[in-house]
Amino acid sequence: MRYLHTMIRVRDLDATLRFFCEGLGLRETRRMENAAGKFTLVFLAADETPDAEIELTYNWGSDEDYGSARNFGHLAFRVDDIYATCAHLVAMGVTINRPPRDGHMAFVRSPDLISIELLQKGAHLAPMEPWASMPNSGVW
Numbered sequence: 554m555r556y557l558h559t560m561i562r563v564r565d566l567d568a569t570l571r572f573f574c575e576g577l578g579l580r581e582t583r584r585m586e587n588a589a590g591k592f593t594l595v596f597l598a599a600d601e602t603p604d605a606e607i608e609l610t611y612n613w614g615s616d617e618d619y620g621s622a623r624n625f626g627h628l629a630f631r632v633d634d635i636y637a638t639c640a641h642l643v644a645m646g647v648t649i650n651r652p653p654r655d656g657h658m659a660f661v662r663s664p665d666l667i668s669i670e671l672l673q674k675g676a677h678l679a680p681m682e683p684w685a686s687m688p689n690s691g692v693w
Contacts, residue, residue: 558596558606559628561667562619566593566611568664573597573607576642577630582606599630619665627668635659635673636681652687656680660693668693
């Protein structure tokens with residue numbers, strides 16, 4: 554058996570692509586538009602794990618409420634520098650819901666409320682401000 558992808562439904566394809574591609578550094582591997590079904594599928598992958606993809610499903614003109622996404626759980630990504638990644642996301646306007654106070658783990662949410670866990674590659678980084686004293690914000 555081989556793992557292929559995880560699918561998440563998105564409300565705003567452009568905002569979601571900005572978050573995952575510009576914010577987290579994933580790249581678009583392929584895209585399929587289905588005019589008859591009124592949907593777009595966009596597949597994303599990290600360079601280090603190109604076979605494990607995220608499938609973004611955008612249903613054209615849908616006003617369906619996908620809920621808070623808490624029933625999904627989360628996606629997890631290993632990052633080279635958790636502080637730099639979080640600072641980059643903050644500069645993009647992303648809220649750090651669970652800051653990396655321990656130099657190892659943080660949580661953010663995508664524009665579609667998908668919980669994203671960020672894990673430091675290798676050893677924990679030394680605690681650093683502003684992260685060390687930053688409180689949690691919202692839910693993740």
